[in-house]
Amino acid sequence: MAVNLKLPPAVPVAGVCLSACAAGIKANGSTDMVLFVLPENSVTAGVFTQNTFCAAPVSIAKDHLAKQNGAIQALLINSGNANAGTGEAGIKVAQGHCNALAELLECQDSQVLPYSTGVIGEPLPDAAMRASLPTLVNTLDESLTAWELCAKGIMTTDTVPKLTSKTLQVNGQTITITGLSKGAGMIEPDMATMLAYVFTDAAIAKADLDRALKTAVHGSFNSITVDSDTSTNDACMLTATGNGPALSCSDDQWDDFQDALNEVLLLLAQAIVRDAEGATKFITAEVTGGASIADCRAVGYGIANSPLVKTAMFASDPNVGRLLMAIGKVGINGLDPYSVKVFVNGLAVFEKGLLHPGYSEEKGSVVMQASDITVLVDLGMGGHQASIYTSDLSHDYVSINAEYRT
Amino acid sequence: MAVNLKLPPAVPVAGVCLSACAAGIKANGSTDMVLFVLPENSVTAGVFTQNTFCAAPVSIAKDHLAKQNGAIQALLINSGNANAGTGEAGIKVAQGHCNALAELLECQDSQVLPYSTGVIGEPLPDAAMRASLPTLVNTLDESLTAWELCAKGIMTTDTVPKLTSKTLQVNGQTITITGLSKGAGMIEPDMATMLAYVFTDAAIAKADLDRALKTAVHGSFNSITVDSDTSTNDACMLTATGNGPALSCSDDQWDDFQDALNEVLLLLAQAIVRDAEGATKFITAEVTGGASIADCRAVGYGIANSPLVKTAMFASDPNVGRLLMAIGKVGINGLDPYSVKVFVNGLAVFEKGLLHPGYSEEKGSVVMQASDITVLVDLGMGGHQASIYTSDLSHDYVSINAEYRT
Numbered sequence: 167m168a169v170n171l172k173l174p175p176a177v178p179v180a181g182v183c184l185s186a187c188a189a190g191i192k193a194n195g196s197t198d199m200v201l202f203v204l205p206e207n208s209v210t211a212g213v214f215t216q217n218t219f220c221a222a223p224v225s226i227a228k229d230h231l232a233k234q235n236g237a238i239q240a241l242l243i244n245s246g247n248a249n250a251g252t253g254e255a256g257i258k259v260a261q262g263h264c265n266a267l268a269e270l271l272e273c274q275d276s277q278v279l280p281y282s283t284g285v286i287g288e289p290l291p292d293a294a295m296r297a298s299l300p301t302l303v304n305t306l307d308e309s310l311t312a313w314e315l316c317a318k319g320i321m322t323t324d325t326v327p328k329l330t331s332k333t334l335q336v337n338g339q340t341i342t343i344t345g346l347s348k349g350a351g352m353i354e355p356d357m358a359t360m361l362a363y364v365f366t367d368a369a370i371a372k373a374d375l376d377r378a379l380k381t382a383v384h385g386s387f388n389s390i391t392v393d394s395d396t397s398t399n400d401a402c403m404l405t406a407t408g409n410g411p412a413l414s415c416s417d418d419q420w421d422d423f424q425d426a427l428n429e430v431l432l433l434l435a436q437a438i439v440r441d442a443e444g445a446t447k448f449i450t451a452e453v454t455g456g457a458s459i460a461d462c463r464a465v466g467y468g469i470a471n472s473p474l475v476k477t478a479m480f481a482s483d484p485n486v487g488r489l490l491m492a493i494g495k496v497g498i499n500g501l502d503p504y505s506v507k508v509f510v511n512g513l514a515v516f517e518k519g520l521l522h523p524g525y526s527e528e529k530g531s532v533v534m535q536a537s538d539i540t541v542l543v544d545l546g547m548g549g550h551q552a553s554i555y556t557s558d559l560s561h562d563y564v565s566i567n568a569e570y571r572t
Numbered sequence: 573m574a575v576n577l578k579l580p581p582a583v584p585v586a587g588v589c590l591s592a593c594a595a596g597i598k599a600n601g602s603t604d605m606v607l608f609v610l611p612e613n614s615v616t617a618g619v620f621t622q623n624t625f626c627a628a629p630v631s632i633a634k635d636h637l638a639k640q641n642g643a644i645q646a647l648l649i650n651s652g653n654a655n656a657g658t659g660e661a662g663i664k665v666a667q668g669h670c671n672a673l674a675e676l677l678e679c680q681d682s683q684v685l686p687y688s689t690g691v692i693g694e695p696l697p698d699a700a701m702r703a704s705l706p707t708l709v710n711t712l713d714e715s716l717t718a719w720e721l722c723a724k725g726i727m728t729t730d731t732v733p734k735l736t737s738k739t740l741q742v743n744g745q746t747i748t749i750t751g752l753s754k755g756a757g758m759i760e761p762d763m764a765t766m767l768a769y770v771f772t773d774a775a776i777a778k779a780d781l782d783r784a785l786k787t788a789v790h791g792s793f794n795s796i797t798v799d800s801d802t803s804t805n806d807a808c809m810l811t812a813t814g815n816g817p818a819l820s821c822s823d824d825q826w827d828d829f830q831d832a833l834n835e836v837l838l839l840l841a842q843a844i845v846r847d848a849e850g851a852t853k854f855i856t857a858e859v860t861g862g863a864s865i866a867d868c869r870a871v872g873y874g875i876a877n878s879p880l881v882k883t884a885m886f887a888s889d890p891n892v893g894r895l896l897m898a899i900g901k902v903g904i905n906g907l908d909p910y911s912v913k914v915f916v917n918g919l920a921v922f923e924k925g926l927l928h929p930g931y932s933e934e935k936g937s938v939v940m941q942a943s944d945i946t947v948l949v950d951l952g953m954g955g956h957q958a959s960i961y962t963s964d965l966s967h968d969y970v971s972i973n974a975e976y977r978t
Contacts, residue, residue: 487692
């Protein structure tokens, strides 16, 4: 059902070993445990949910990442159960899995980062998960097939796996960036998204890696929304294995690397929106002419989170009034309605305080038939801009979320 | 379809004359024009939408109200067309109606306040509306039937009219407060709601009336949300005819009056939520133990605007995880998840960081069957509290809003 979701093909990042299996967490028997084992000199950066009720694995992963200053050996992920709202018991179980896996991998327990995604408030099936750890360790593999299996293994209500790569040349050497993500609902990330794992073979110091990840997340995972709901389990990780060329932020090629990283994260973030629960449209709210980026983002989210805009999009209804309402409700200081211009897929619909003279319902209906819709709003106030990405609000969204647990 | 919507019966406020007719704005031929003519010494207060794209009649009504310092003679309302996003032309048409009506009523044009509600971005049918003005003036009436007709005349997607009264005794004399409201979607008022008109026969000075209205609006119309979307046309008006007892804010009985006014506005505001588009549940998010009222309101809106909470409510699904997510995503400074307690219709569901030991899915399912659901969240931080009122998110909400104009 995903909307125009076609990602560039993935290339494995050399040295990263992966495996996945079904431990029985998901009732339907699908793959639900995933393990990444990282090359010895890897450096890992991460951003995590800002939700106060952050899940047990999020607390542990943040703690371990800080303790090791990014020198992480393994990422252990389960889908089907979020291990959130589970109190001290949830912490104990997740830490237990880190200890058990560290023993098998002969590393420190704080070199293992745990992640969970799925239903909130239910205890993890501890025994079944522990029993699957040797299987995961014994089936580690570097093949593309393993990457594809892992992209499936982290899915919950996703309908398709999300895995892509980009390569760039630095001083005649190739750098590969490969990432995978999951998520389809409870999506308005605040510092990160549901789950995303990105790997590169470049050799990058921790401080530079942190900075690169923060920059890339801002315009990607922190610019999407499905339902304005921020998950308890969001995490976005970036690992540099160090097997490839060395790079630092003072290098001439740093911007090329940052651009490539931005592109991978943007594609993975947009993939989540294209595969949003019940989505029939992929919507870009592009806001230009703002007095600040914050203003542009606020207007973008005003449009992207409006249930009335989203239901109109579902109906392919060129409802200009709802767009104006959504822009106006944000309360941008000094915004003059007579200076605002609105375009839908290039069609001028509103300017000088009223419908554009060349606009008609008929023309509006034609452009609204597209499954990718860009609403361009020019605020007429300054030189800043931002884009926010979202999906429509359909009957299937209601069905999926009214029936998710039943 | 309204959820448990039973309002105390209405009593006319003496001296207020009303009429309604069908001018042909609504395609189905329903009543769509309403006129209130106020006794000569009336004082009127109002609060209006904060939406930047506020409608033409909102600009005019604010302007006229200020110019006359509350000495208003008539309120003219149309439903079916919002006269918003219509630029200078929209202003001209609405002002023309004020002029024409002022001539018929022999008052100043700035003693007439115009209001519109309905579809945004389309021009008002000027000629048809002008033609209906003599009919409205010639059929003015003080009867309860006229009040009931007007409550119907301001409806758009409402399924039932919303009209109620409360009386109180002051020094052996009766004060009557009677109000009507409309609204079912595009509801997260910011200073006011879609449209609400409240009348009392008390004699109250403008400054006191302004203050009473602001106080009453805060806990009522400014504490409801259907879809987080703030209309371009919101207005809430309070008229004191002065035919009854005089009251000022320094009187002992002022608090009784304020309480009665609060109650009328709360009932009218809740009536909008009970009649919300597609609603099957009326939900109160009651937040206690906050460090501030602002914190409590933020958590209340976090729950009340969460599509995932609202779809779970529609499914009568006791999804505690989504409640925790919605509380946590607000980002209350210093909130400790281990101090938060959550109750659903009196059933303890969460405390000390995990599900309450006495809670079970079965018990949760039982309490969630009710059509009135109160989610009580104790933040464990201080002594402040607030309640926010909302509806669930159903298939009918999507249908209504995907088909509203088509």
